[in-house]
Amino acid sequence: MTTNQEEIVHFDNVGLRYGTGREVLSDLSFTLYPGSFYFLTGASGAGKTSLLKLLYLAQRPSRGMIRMFGTDVITVPRGRLPGFRRRLGVVFQDFRLVPHLSAFDNVALPLRVAGVAEEELRGPVADMLDWVGLTDRSDARPATLSGGEQQRVAIARAVIGRPDMLVADEPTGNVDPDMAIKLLRLFEALNRLGTTVVVATHDLHLLKKVPESLIMRLDKGRLSDPTGALRYPPRRVAAAQ
Amino acid sequence: MKTPPVVTRAVARGFSGLAGRSGAQLLPQARLAGPMPWVIAIMVALMTVAACGGLALSNIARGTKAELAGGLTVQIVEAAPQARAAQARAAAAKLARWPGVAAVRPVPEEELNALIAPWLGEVAGDAEAIPVPALIDVRLDGRLTAERIRALRRMLAHVAPAARVDAQANWLQPVFSAIRSLQWLVLALILLLGLATSAAVWLAARTALGSNRETIEVVHHLGGTDSQIARIFQQSVAYDAALGGTAGLALGAAAVFLIAGRFAALESGMVAGGGLGWSDWLLIALIPVAGVVLAMLTARLTVLAALRRML
């Protein structure tokens, strides 16, 4: 199969079922392009988190083919997956902060995993905590942070390594509208640096805040394409309106 | 707008991270709280005592064997004192000229009396009352073979018909075989203790894995490799095992010194041969080292098996 240099992710006829249950995702075929900003919407239970799990390599599809960064990640040897994961930034719906590490150490974790020297990471991590407004909470354990503060730590951790693709599951679910806008600006800034961004949300107000974003909608496990986001070249939301 | 503060291309930096301090930080620092170091300490203490016992036994066996290797005892079992003395003299004279005999020493009568005094009471001066055989210690150069003993017996039959020839090592044959079975027992004990230790470590590693499952999953999702994650566990387990092993070695060695002191007080020639040399102590010091290696290996395999179940 020829590899499209311009794609970052390609799904071909992907289906997913958990165990022996019904298919929660069916017939997904789409391509994500580098440097684009995608919103993934859909009702609760539509399968947004499941699709993102496929994207951040936490779940194997039960059928179909997934190609990431030009490599078939279904058949790739397991030992090569960490290399792919390091090119991703993930904001989990349930944050998944390491409970006994401070906010600072949680944000520094991806850099430490990648072997960045302590003196090299201290400045950027402090700056990042400042960006998300948590400088004075940098020594706090996750349990002592509010839901919104935990979410901001999770976002800081996802973007600190400047990933090739950022996958965020309801990243603004626990913050006030002002902070939500601020976090979106962070994603946009990262997007302008070249990171492909995929944000799952059911907050439709958010969609309008990023004019150049593309929209993917999940409906009972099937993808619809109301704005032509998945066509190539993708049609911009603004142009569709 | 300000550019977000990101570390560029951190991902391209290779897979060596999370070693040392930053890796150890990942697990809660609940060291010594768990039973692991204590279990290992007890196991190592028991293994140390068993190994010391085994090594002392083999030293006794080796030392005694070497001492007795060329040794023969000639007894002149004759009731009449005059005939006994005459035969003993003739035998000693003949033995001294015999090829291959390194030393001949007729055991003086006072020495014999002193030897049997604890059992028979004072017999000196009343030699007729209880006839004590005359003894001649003979040392051959080279190995003692059945062939050489037979030749000696034939030769002695002419000059001292009452002579009985015994290889000294033969007396102790049952002792040697008892020591050998004790050594097997010690070896089996050490193996069983090692097995129990690795089972304990396996359980501890699984518990640690369970209580740190979320952390492991997060590191896994952030691109941590299996061996990176396993190394974190290995380090933590190795620390516990080293601590427990050192304490166990100290405890076991203290017990051994205490017991050794008691045996030394016996002043028995045979027990004195059971002293441990520096090479024995080196071997014993290897027990906690082996414990640490065993613990790390067990932890590593447990963690890798659990990780392999994740995508």
Ligand SMILES: Nc1ncnc2c1ncn2[C@@H]1O[C@H](COP(=O)(O)OP(=O)(O)OP(=O)(O)O)[C@@H](O)[C@H]1O
């Ligand atoms: N681990 C799992 N095992 C079995 N079923 C699952 C699992 N995870 C999700 N599901 C099911 O798959 C379907 C889709 O779930 P998913 O979490 O992807 O929805 P979602 O769109 O993210 O919903 P929400 O907006 O509430 O987060 C649901 O019916 C859910 O019950």
Ligand SMILES: [Mg+2]
């Ligand atoms: Mg969800």
